[in-house]
Amino acid sequence: MKKVFFVLSMLFIATITNAQDKFFTKTGKVSFDATATKSPENITGVNKSTTMVLDTKDGNMQFLILMKGFEFERALMQEHFHENYVETSKFPKADFKGSITNNATVNYTKDGVYNVAVKGKLTIHGVTKDVETTGKITVKGGKISAFANFSILLADYNVSIPSLVADKVAKNAKISVDCSLELLKR
Template identity: 40%
Template sequence: MKRIIILICPLLLFSYADTLAQGRFFTKTGHIWFFSDAPLEDIEAHNRKVVSILDMGTGEMAFSVPMKQFQFRKSLMQTHFNENYVESDKYPKATFKGKVTNIKTVDLNKEAAYKVRVTGVLNIHGKDKAIDTVGVLEVKAGQLLGRSTFSVTPQEFDIKIPRLVRNNIARRIDITVDIVYEPLKGNSL
């Protein structure tokens, strides 16, 4: 009987570690912000209502970003952003569907920061754009943290900027992603 238990225990531990490695991670409170460095005034907005899921088995990931949840320093900026630029009533969400192409390099059993490559399609204002960027997945204190920064232009998403304010907005806008994932369905780190 002891021999059977000794044989089964390592199998169960291996199976448990494999389940974690193949697990899904989720958040409803992800943080995305953008920054536009312009000559007249910097524009920055934060959104802490980002939903994301990451499948550690396949590397597939998805984001859903409610556009009206971006918070600006000035309420007039927020109004212009929602009504005139991204047309939040017509296009209420931005989405990203993609993949961490080197997900197998991330070891959930070892605390470390892992450089990852993310590819996929970002949809803003009803327009798709292919994204290929680097980021970091970090296993730390029982959590899975995700971070990345990339740049886009309003023109890539058919966002029209009136000539009168064109110099107030940078040609390239930096987007930063900062996510704390939690295990989905009982998985744990």
């Protein structure tokens, strides 16, 4: 009986310890700017319902972005984005699976701002590409925030820009990530 109790106790502790290594959000913010240099309009979209999970133990992370969640200044831009560019009905989500390659330099138990290198695979519009970028992890009061900025070439993800609006939409989209994470409680 003591052995069974010991084994169950160890499993419970392992589960709790594992859960304490994971942080998440369902309200992460991902924005993009695809405004061409001479465009009279800002081609920007914001999604405030991005899901992110970060395992602080090994630096593995994953993002899930529902494309319908992107909002624009003008309804027509939003319609074109969903129907013509990213084809949300065919490709309803984008995701990133990767890791912080220098995770050992981040002390998740000590308040501070840590520069990180991130490497992984980004899938948009059904196309998966390798992505490497830098970012920051901020630890404050037991909470973690993740920030990153990077650019993607829209053509790499088979996102076509019609010639009619080619002077307004940049070939490169600037992506910004801003996620405030909390401990995942199971």
